Amino acid sequence: MPEQLDVTDSVLDQVDLNTFRSVMGSLPTGVSVVTSVTADGEPRGLTCSAVCSVSASPPLLLVCVKQPSATLEAIHQSSVFAVNFLSADMTALARTFASSVPERFSDVAWRPGERTGAPLLGSTVALAECILTSSHLAGDHQVLIGRLVHGEASATRRPLAYWRTQFSDVQPQGLAG
Template sequence: MPRAPKLHPSPSPPLADADLRPFMAGFPSGVAVVTALDKTRTPHGMTCSSLCSVALSPATLVVCIRSASPTLRALRSNGRFALNLLHEDARSVSDLFASGVPDRFARVPWRMPLGAAGPHLSDAAHAIADCVVDRTTEFGDHTAVFATVGRVTLTEDRQPLLYGRRRYARWTDAAAVPAPGEGDAGVRA
């Protein structure tokens, strides 16, 4: 059998920076609000959909935040933050924390339970993780914040808010579609 010729990859020309936003809009995700207190105990927060779990043991996640963000400064100075996963009826809270409105926390109920790492948006969240910053890594115009999760609070009767293609969707509507193989929509032999 003839051998395939050895390939010697030539250096590729550098790629121009692509606008990543339309690409990532095609990857729907849940919606979260990162909240933190600064050293003066002033609350800061921002909507974030760029997050993922990193490890189960120790429980670790990463959130990516614009490097110039006041919320990033607050969580770096305090070393702690809360990650509020919004429920499907909390679109207005997502919009509020995505805006530049300076008095966001005066417009939404929040609390600081004993041991909380950042403000809890309990009325708007279906799940909240209290996190301790482990390390940060700057890359381009964003900073990846790796954090250990110390406590998770879940609300079983609320469903997630989804976001993709620059639109919101309700988990309840998405979950109403039968799973593959369920009901009459399943594959038949």
């Protein structure tokens, strides 16, 4: 059984926000839009790079969402969310879902997910419909664990990547060796 390390502020080295951002920003990520639906049936979504595979059996993934967030509120109301893995040509959409625009879905093609009702965007690299299984407070974010109940992946589309505050395309290097 793993043990929780008991650390207090006095034994922690203080690292400033810029250092944290430049260190973590050095890790290239994919870019997703995490979506959900409010109790009134309104779509919500935000751009999210903190997405990670957790378990294969059962199939679990995690997303980290900052508090407060309208999308986070909707996820807790509906207990479902979808992760839409953006394609390389979806930079504008990534910016819209990271902006303060209230009507983020008005110019976007989407449909309610078959299993969850969470919004699924068109032309993505992959999508994952999830049931929320647990949430954990971690600093100013919540770590949300979801169980995959429906997934689709494109065999041809290429992903949008994010590295050191810039969006980019991924260039495959071909087969190794």
